[in-house]
Amino acid sequence: MITIDKLGWNSFFDLQFQAVKSDGLSVGRVLKEVRHQYTLCTTQGFVEGEVSGHFHFTVENRSDYPTVGDWVVFRSCDHFVQIEKVLERTSVFSRNRSGNKAEEQVIAANIDYLCIVSGLDGGRNYTLRGIERYITLAVDGGINPIIVLNKSDLCADEDIALLQARSVAEDIPIHLVSTVTKAGIDNLSMSFPEGASVAFTGPSGVGKSSLINCLVGTESAKTGKLRRSDLRGKHTTSHKELFFLQSGAMIIDTPGMRELQLWGSQNSLEDVYSEIHEAAQRCRFNDCSHRNEPGCAVLELLVDGSLEMERYENYLDLHSELAFIEPKVNENKKLVRKANAKELSKLIRKSQRIPKRQ
Ligand SMILES: Nc1nc2c(ncn2[C@@H]2O[C@H](COP(=O)(O)OP(=O)(O)OP(=O)(O)O)[C@@H](O)[C@H]2O)c(=O)[nH]1
Ligand SMILES: [Mg+2]
Ligand SMILES: [Zn+2]
Incomplete structure (x- = not known):
C-alpha cells in the first residue's frame, strides 16, 4: 500500500x-x-x-x-x-512552446531537482551555453539545478570538462558519471533525498533514460542509439514518465528537446549571471543595456577579460528572449492569483454554511 x-x-x-x-x-x-x-x-x-x-x-x-x-x-x-x-504547483519546469506566440508549456510540476544532463561524447551534446539556458529555466521555475556530465568513459580529459562546467555553474553541484562504467552513479543517487522529485532534462541522446535505468536498477525506460553521422540522439523517449528509486526519491524522464525556449522573468538571470548582475550595479546609467553605453561596467568585464564574449552574448540573447515573453508570463501569474482568490471566497462561503454548535 x-x-x-x-x-x-x-x-x-x-x-x-x-x-x-x-x-x-x-x-x-x-x-x-x-x-x-x-x-x-x-x-x-x-x-x-x-x-x-x-x-x-x-x-x-x-x-x-x-x-x-x-x-x-x-x-x-x-x-x-x-x-x-x-x-x-510548488515549482514548474516550463518552456516557451516553440513558435512566434508566447505560450507556456509545463514539462513537469512539483519538482525539487532538475538534472541537466550533457554527454561528453565529443558531439554537440555538451555546450556551456545550453547549460546556462537550462539553469535559467530551473532557477525561474523554483527548482534546484544539478549538472550531470554523462559518458565520462568517452571523455579524454575529465578535469577540463569539470572546469568548463564549473565556469557556468558557480555553486551548483556537478556530477561526472558514466552508465557504462557506472562511475559516479552512486554519488548522484545519494544526492536525491527520500520523497524528493527529480526531473532529468537535456538534448536527445545524452543518456537520460540510460541514467534513469541505472538509478532505478531495471531497464524501465526505453533507450536508443545515436545517429552515426553527427552523434545526435534519435528522440527515443516520446513521453514524460515518473519512476521510483529504492531510496524513496522519484525521477521523471523527459524527451530530449530540439529547441528550448525560455519561459520566465528577467530576474532569474541575476542568479545565473551573478557577475554581470554585480557589475551592472556600477554602470553609469540605471537602465544600461550593457551594449554600447559609456561607463558600462559589464563592458569593462569584457575588456579586462574576466567575462567571456560567448557568455556575454548568451546573456544578451536570453535577456531579449525573456523580455519578449515577460508580459505573457505576468498575465498568467495574475490569472493564477485570480483563481486563488476565487477558491478562497468559495472556502469562506462553505465555512459559513457550517451550522454553529448550540
Ligand atoms: N559510452 C556511453 N554511452 C552511453 C552512456 N549513457 C548512455 N549511452 C548511450 O547513449 C545513447 C542514447 O541514450 P539514451 O539513454 O536513449 O538517451 P536520452 O537522453 O534518453 O535520449 P532521448 O530519449 O532521445 O532524449 C544510447 O546508445 C546509450 O547506450 C555512457 O555513459 N557512455
Ligand atoms: Mg530518453
Ligand atoms: Zn552596463
Missing part, C-alpha cells in the same frame, strides 16, 4: 485539497501522460484517467492541464477516473 506522503504530498497540497474536498473526491499524483491520457499514483494503487468535461470547458490556458508530477483531484468512475482539478 502506498502512502501519499512518500510521493511528496505535504501540507501545501493538503490545505488546497481540504478546500475542495467532498464525497467521491480523492487525490493522486500524475506519473505519466500520453496524449491527454493520465496514469495516476494513488493510495489505492495506479489508475488511468482523463480530465472531466467541466475541467476541459473551464480551463483558461494549455499550461493549466495536468502534467507529470502534478497533484490532481479526481472522481472515480468504474475503472477509470475523471480529473476535476490540478492543485497549485
Whole structure:
C-alpha cells in the first residue's frame, strides 16, 4: 500500500485539497501522460484517467492541464477516473512552446531537482551555453539545478570538462558519471533525498533514460542509439514518465528537446549571471543595456577579460528572449492569483454554511 506522503504530498497540497474536498473526491499524483491520457499514483494503487468535461470547458490556458508530477483531484468512475482539478504547483519546469506566440508549456510540476544532463561524447551534446539556458529555466521555475556530465568513459580529459562546467555553474553541484562504467552513479543517487522529485532534462541522446535505468536498477525506460553521422540522439523517449528509486526519491524522464525556449522573468538571470548582475550595479546609467553605453561596467568585464564574449552574448540573447515573453508570463501569474482568490471566497462561503454548535 502506498502512502501519499512518500510521493511528496505535504501540507501545501493538503490545505488546497481540504478546500475542495467532498464525497467521491480523492487525490493522486500524475506519473505519466500520453496524449491527454493520465496514469495516476494513488493510495489505492495506479489508475488511468482523463480530465472531466467541466475541467476541459473551464480551463483558461494549455499550461493549466495536468502534467507529470502534478497533484490532481479526481472522481472515480468504474475503472477509470475523471480529473476535476490540478492543485497549485510548488515549482514548474516550463518552456516557451516553440513558435512566434508566447505560450507556456509545463514539462513537469512539483519538482525539487532538475538534472541537466550533457554527454561528453565529443558531439554537440555538451555546450556551456545550453547549460546556462537550462539553469535559467530551473532557477525561474523554483527548482534546484544539478549538472550531470554523462559518458565520462568517452571523455579524454575529465578535469577540463569539470572546469568548463564549473565556469557556468558557480555553486551548483556537478556530477561526472558514466552508465557504462557506472562511475559516479552512486554519488548522484545519494544526492536525491527520500520523497524528493527529480526531473532529468537535456538534448536527445545524452543518456537520460540510460541514467534513469541505472538509478532505478531495471531497464524501465526505453533507450536508443545515436545517429552515426553527427552523434545526435534519435528522440527515443516520446513521453514524460515518473519512476521510483529504492531510496524513496522519484525521477521523471523527459524527451530530449530540439529547441528550448525560455519561459520566465528577467530576474532569474541575476542568479545565473551573478557577475554581470554585480557589475551592472556600477554602470553609469540605471537602465544600461550593457551594449554600447559609456561607463558600462559589464563592458569593462569584457575588456579586462574576466567575462567571456560567448557568455556575454548568451546573456544578451536570453535577456531579449525573456523580455519578449515577460508580459505573457505576468498575465498568467495574475490569472493564477485570480483563481486563488476565487477558491478562497468559495472556502469562506462553505465555512459559513457550517451550522454553529448550540
Ligand atoms: N559510452 C556511453 N554511452 C552511453 C552512456 N549513457 C548512455 N549511452 C548511450 O547513449 C545513447 C542514447 O541514450 P539514451 O539513454 O536513449 O538517451 P536520452 O537522453 O534518453 O535520449 P532521448 O530519449 O532521445 O532524449 C544510447 O546508445 C546509450 O547506450 C555512457 O555513459 N557512455
Ligand atoms: Mg530518453
Ligand atoms: Zn552596463
